[in-house]
Amino acid sequence: MSPKPAAEVKAALLDAAIRLLAHGGPEALQARKLAAEIGASTMAVYTHFGGMGALVDEVAREGFRRLSANLGEVRDTDDPVADVLTLALAYRRTVVENPQLYAVTFGQSQPNGQKVAPGDMTSEESRRHLSEEGMEAFGYLVRGADRVIKAGRFRPASEFAVAAQLWSAVHGYVTLEVAGHFGDGDNGVDQVLIPLALALGVGLGDDLEAATRSAEVAIEAWRG
Incomplete structure (x- = not known):
């Protein structure tokens, strides 16, 4: 053979x-x-x-590829705020389905003592050194933030800075959820993630009533 x-x-x-x-x-x-x-x-x-170090790096890149594939399934509508929340829900689903993979992807676990090096996303120069796979995944949030800002729902700001805040919120939430802090099922989505998204959206300049309507649209689509 x-x-x-x-x-x-x-x-x-x-x-x-x-x-x-x-x-x-x-x-x-x-x-x-x-x-x-x-x-x-x-x-x-x-x-x-x-060696194992390079394999762990490739596992992380594959995690980003799978995340990008799921985020890429979110289609644009005429409500960019609802679309950003739909991206957050897609992000959450991806991580919940394989939390161990994403713990490696984001450097939260160290198989065999091998840890993926974090990347600095705070400047254009530092972002040039990040993996293509990681930047592709982050790019969905950047594009979503840019659409919301251009629609006048968020105050004018750097789309990268806004995307990083959105990412921090959803990733922080999901990290706690997969650790078991929000119980089973979707209780955490209703009781924590959606209120968190509304608070962040209003903080970034959206109107609470408009943000609530957008959240209802996203949740209805998510639940099918």
Whole structure:
């Protein structure tokens, strides 16, 4: 039997890493277990990634790719505030479905002592050094913020700064939710995330009544 193409083996190792994370947490992400998952030797990890550090970096990039895919499913409507909240709900769903993957993606866990280096997003210069995958995911929030500002719903401001505030709010909420602080099901969405979104929106310049209507539109679409 001829050996599998390198790209196929590399993809299999990445998929195996994400499965191990989902079922066993960061402690399960070991070269020996990865190799066993795909029926290869531990050398495969080093041959195709150069080591566990590079593999963890690739896991993080894959996390951003999956996040971008879900955020990209949100379609524009004539209500940009509702669209931003829909992006937040898509973000939340993505992380809740695989919290271990996103703990690695955002540097909150360290498999085998390997941690993804954080990136500085506070200036145009520093953003040039961030991964393409991370910037693509963040770009959905930037574009959403820009639409809201141009629609006059938020005060004039840097779309990057506004997107970073939106990101901070939703990621902080989701981090607490997956840790179990808001109970099971969607209670936290109703009791915490939506009020948080309204408070932030009004703080950024939106009218409370208009923001509430937008939230109702987003929630109705989310619940189907």
